[in-house]
Amino acid sequence: MLVPGPGPGSATQNYDCIVIGSGHAGSCAALSAVEHGCTRVLLIDKCPETWVGGNGFFTAGAHRTVHGGLSDLLLLVENAPSELVPRIDIDPYTADQFTNDIMRLSGGRSDADLVRTVVEGSRESIEWLKRTVGVSFTLSFDRQAYEVDGRQKFWGGMALSTRDGGKGLIAAHRIALRRAGVETWFDTPARELVCKEGVVMGVVVEREEKLESVHAAAVVLAAGGYESSATLRKQHLGDGWENARVRGTPYNTGDGISMVRAVGGRLAGDWGGCHATCWDANAPADRGDREVSNQFTKSGYPLGIMVNTRGVRFVDEGADFRNFTYAAYGKAILRQPGGLAFQIFDAHAAMWLRKEEYGDGIVTKIWGNDAEDLALKLVPHGLENENVEVFVRTLTEYNDATRTFLAANPERKWDPAAKDGIATWGLPLPKSNWALPMEEPRLLAVVVACGITFTFGGIAVDPKTSGVLRVESDKPIPGLYCTGEMVGGLWYENYPGGSGLTAGAVFGRIAGREAANRARLNL
Known part of the structure; x- marks a missing residue:
């Protein structure tokens, strides 16, 4: 009292x-x-x-900021040794x-x-x-760059992070x-x-x-x-938002x-909107974990596909760089049955995933030898049993659509650090970039939910x-x-x-x- x-x-x-x-x-x-x-x-x-x-x-x-490119950012950062600088590509951001x-x-x-x-x-x-x-600023090699042809290529207009x-x-x-x-x-x-x-x-x-x-x-x-209040989330954002995982502080x-x-x-502002992200489905529901912290993020989806518990894709995973889609796609996951989805990668794509988010001990990994094997293993994790065949058909049709495109465009080169235009042909829901067939065994799946960061x-x-x-x-x-x-x-x-x-x-x-x-x- x-x-x-x-x-x-x-x-x-x-x-x-x-x-x-x-x-x-x-x-x-x-x-x-x-x-x-x-x-x-x-x-x-x-x-x-x-x-x-x-x-x-x-x-x-x-931190997103206006800058003049690599030479400008070198004045701010502490992790760009002289021997590495000639192999870094960062365009100016006006x-x-x-x-x-x-x-x-x-x-x-x-x-x-x-x-x-x-x-x-x-x-x-x-x-x-x-x-x-x-503040100790760093170039965000681990989140905003890929090594392509021996060069660190930054993408998405953002390059700065902070140490730790x-x-x-x-x-x-x-x-x-x-x-x-x-x-x-x-x-x-x-x-x-x-x-x-x-x-x-x-x-x-x-x-x-x-x-x-x-x-x-x-x-x-x-x-x-008000993102930490399930009651206010439901009131302002709508039904279902009470089930979102709180990414940060519970206060x-x-x-x-x-x-x-x-x-x-x-x-x-936008009282029906919020910043959300693809979040580990096994993360705490009502608060972040101060040890694991941002590692619950699962931002590798542009390299693969996302499928809901009915076995169907629901977003264009390659519509844009992850910087510009994750806040929307976290919300899209919440709208799926059960508020869950599966990120799917083949062995080639899995090699490019950030260890901070997808490393052993960080996320539960479900492996399958092929689409059918993976689908059966996903049933205990939420895939609806009656939709196993739908899941297999989704992956088959996706692979066919990527092969059709690549056969007609053999000169295209896959590049995770650029919007490479490698797309699907013939699907009602396309994948607009980074669309390679998932054919290198084994297949990897991780279960994701919606993590809410803050309200707009x-x-x-x-x-x-x-x-x-x-x-x-x-x-x-x-x-x-x-x-x-x-x-x-x-x-x-x-x-x-x-x-x-x-x-x-x-x-x-x-x-x-x-x-x-x-x-x-x-x-």
């Missing part, structure tokens, strides 16, 4: 800035606030310290390309001003993370926060915003079963979406969004200040800012991989800067 502490009108402590959320975006906001002049910054999170880092901890640390990737995946619905802010601030934010936070992935990213933030003198309270849920005459002046928190008010000139919300249950609504903040619906913010906008006036609420996965209007339906961490850094820096400006006004 909670014991009432000092009410919202009486402060127990005063800070220049309070940040709610210990993830990547919140940490960026806190560090930016200090950088711009705040001397007392408090970061709070309802999770215990053992769950520090929000969803950022569970990522691969990928602001127009970044913008177009976001807009085409959202069907043109993303807020253009928010997108512009992310794209234009991306490279500077990467440099800031390296310089100020101490999300774990390394959050570790760098924790060191930087301690160095900057940011005070951190864990096990401290934020219950409501302190608001007087339309101005946010702090937050009511729960500490040791007591409620107390903590006042500040500015509050930055970085508390994530993102929509609290921050509720607090914003209570003070008149406006909602924005969120809070309306001013792109220039990251200030939370009011419902009635569409003007910022004084003293209240927002960053990270709480920002609504950036993503609709689909998502270019690596954009989330970049957006969190961009808006986190802006929010921290504006919080510091607000604190100066209150001196």
